Amino acid sequence: MVRFSEYYLTTTKEETANSDIPSYSLSLRAGMIKKIASGVYAFLPLGYRILKKIEKIVREEMDKTGAIEMLMPALQPGDLWLQSERWQKYGPELFRLKDRNDRDFCLGPTHEELITYLASLDIKSYKDLPVNLYQIQVKFRDEIRPRYGILRAREFIMKDAYSFSADETDLDIIYKKMYGCYSSILERLKLKYYAVEADTGLIGGKYSHEFIILAKNGEDEIVYCPICGYAANYEMAKFKSKKQNIDEPIGEVLQVHTPAVTNIKSLADFLKLPADKIIKTMLLNDKGGNHYAVLLSGDRELNIPKVEKIAGCSLELVENNATGAEMNIGFLGPAGLDSKIKIFADNIIKGRCNMAAGANKKDYHIVNLNYPRDFEVDVWGDFSFAYEGDLCVNCGSPVNFEKGIEIGHIFKLGTKYSKKMGALFLDSEGRLNPMIMGCYGIGVSRILAAVIEQLHDAKGILWPVCIAPFLVNLVAINMEDPDITSNAEKIYEILMREGFEVIFDDRNVRAGVKFKDSDLIGIPIKLIIGKNYAENEEIEIELRKDGTKMKMGVSQTIDFIKSYSQKNFF
RNA sequence: CGGGAUGUAGCGUAGCUUGGUAGCGCGCAGCGUUCGGGACGCUGAGGUCGUGGGUUCAAAUCCCGCCAUCCCGACCA
Known part of the structure; x- marks a missing residue:
């Protein structure tokens, strides 16, 4: 697939200043991203490969639910935001700008206004409903304090879906599908997560769920019950207090x-x-x-x-x-x-x-x-926060607290936007109704950081097979030894013919450098071609996951890689 | 937005107190020795010292403005 010597990739041994959490530090060191401005990052080829794989998984799972992909502009007219009244309410987090004719625009932090506007143009009848539209787009939020690299950036990539339905029943069906969809995405990515009840704020009376990936450095806190599975956002969490009411003689004021x-x-x-x-x-x-x-x-x-x-x-x-x-x-x-x-x-x-x-x-x-x-x-x-030692509201066992990263949020919007923006349809009795909406977001670039946050060790990143930038790293131990290089070239050909995603480390550097880079980048399988291949035609295999080392012939190696890639480790 | 700090080569930094030759490590280029877990030696390229002004014979260094970056801050009855 690619030769390291020809690829665009630089890794660094040393950490950059202020790269305070593992996912940020490792994604910089592995040459995946580069900071352009505060909260703004470029995805370098390696990082982009991974990003595209995450997108692919998200897209596959979304398509399975019947959602339909589209693409809306990042640049949005201010008028639409005036209609929804979010132009006034959003505050400085909304990136606002003017065009040459002094017209107001903004860079979309989400796309409710646009999609509702579009739906109002095209959807006229209950026969057109329900529909669930999604896009994978760049979003902008002028965060007060961007930090932790790609985890909390001002420009980021998000998959957002918006559903329109004629009634609550259909909304429920889509909501449940999205719940299932997000669960499968996170399971495919091998992430430990909780779907927690979340705050809907004052907007939606209905319920909403946040998908939280467990991580020590997370900015969100969740409360959950390990016995019955109750889980909620820290702010929302219901609980029972352990403290008994004290019975004592009533005193005088x-x-x-x-x-x-x-x-x-x-x-x-x-x-x-x-x-x-x-x-x-x-x-x-x-x-x-x-x-x-x-x-x-x-x-x-x-x-x-x-x-x-x-x-x-x-x-x-x-x-x-x-x-x-x-x-x-x-x-x-x-x-x-x-x-x-x-x-x-x-x-x-x-x-x-x-x-x-x-x-x-x-x-x-x-x-x-x-x-x-x-x-x-x-x-x-109930007007307070749950504390250590409080009990589960459902089953009465002590609740646990865990830090995490919010990766997805599904939300029943109701008619908030459709009413304001005139997204109406005719029902079967000829009455005009506002469409009932839901919105469902998942942070694609944030997933990238969150995976690293959960899956790394002292040497570097441990990519799950399904999103690893390459499945195999073919390491030629010494490029100045003609036997080794010709054998490595031969194996490289074979691997490519098999269609594996392979990077061939053909750089003229010491073996140690190649090993360190491979571990840092987190390529699941190393194939090492050294002197002993020339002697007995055996390839050395080393697994990133746990350092397991094996030796086997070429055809067994091919079989091994095939079965390993299907298992999707982690 | 409030408080605190920092800006010197691609990256990490010393020098600033006490003004006078811009230094080190990593990385990069060339040559040689090395070659299975981030080798070594020699040579070399690379700097508007964030930026604008001021003080001075002379400013990375002192003073003022601006810009950028980073850290802390949302619980008080």
Whole structure:
């Protein structure tokens, strides 16, 4: 296939500065990518080979589900984004630009607007539905902090699919197909992953799943139950608290002078109470200036998205200085709170007794608060994050925590875009309806990094056979020995005739360099031609996976490679 | 956006405090010796010291602006 000496590939022995995680450092050292600007990378020939193989797998699995491939422009007119109102909502993450006539454009971070626009032009009847369209395209997001190389880049390659259907049932069918599709993609790539319940934000009421690849350096955290298989995004995770409600005689309400004690830790020290006997009162407000107080056990953290979900609007924490003295930030509590403020209380507090909380008065707290004697609650719910030691919401076993990389996200969009952009169809009774949409993304270039993140060792990358840039590296031990070179050439011919993806390391460098490069790049099989081939016609085989070494004749070697490639190791 | 740092050959860096010849390692080219897990010797090519201005007889070095890159920061009742 290719001769190393003629190929475009340079590897480096030394790491580059700031290549802080293995996948980044190795993809630079193996000569797969090159950084062009912050968060912008070029795929060099080796990296591009791998990328194309990943694309191929994604494409095959998508096609199997009946999804149809197309290609939309990366450059999109601002008008469409005005229609969906995302032009206003998206913020600086959206790459915006103007053409010579001063018209607004953006570089697409996703393609909902475009696809919905296209569907509105072409789809008129329920007979045209359902349909699931996808593309593999470059996306742009002006990330606040691009990092970890290709894992979190500003320009990246993504497969995104958009489904249109006439009813929820068809949406469910496609959603399930996509769920299955993503699972098969990740299984073919030999990745360890979880499909977790994810936050839909305020947009979609329905559910969504994230596909998370387990990795120490991941930026996402998941909570899962090893017993029953429950898995969720850290922010979303439901759980049961282990702590029992304490049964003790109800005490009398007392006001305590607590000068300048404004946080849980100092209050716990001051009152000599454990943090979970304190009610933490967090104040949020919505865009309309309405306040919401959230009561939490003192040892828990506020989970704003969970509150937003119940409140039905986006919320912000009230800043310390924002409301000034009249709110008594630092001394808030449920008892005697301004009645205009809605009180949300975490279920964990339910049944607890003799709690301490702020007195809504500077420098004072109250002890021995008891519900419902001393305060009211408008809404009970789950408003905190799961902690180590919490229990599975389904089966009650302790939950585990794991870091990971978000690789895919499937989402039921509903009619958000179709309504705004007029993507309507006539149903069988002649009524006009907005199409029901779903969107399904998977990060193609991110997969490349994620695979390395999961599959590498001290020597380099361990590619699964299905995406390895080459299956076989033919190493001629010494290019100045005519016997060795002529034998290697002969074997090279045979391997090519067999149709194997082979790179022939014909460089005039020492054997050690060839071995190191081969391991770094992560080619699954090394075939080594040295002196002993001339002696007994046996090829030395070494496997990257575990360093296994074997010797066998040419035809057995061919058979071995065939069967090895079919097994798709890792 | 706030805080902190850094920019010197393709890559990694020294020199800057105390202004005066730009140095080292890797890589690259040539020659020779080597040749089964990143060899060695000799020779050589390669630098607007991020950029613009200022101070000075003289600036990689001191001062100011700009640009780029990197790190940290979203939990406080």
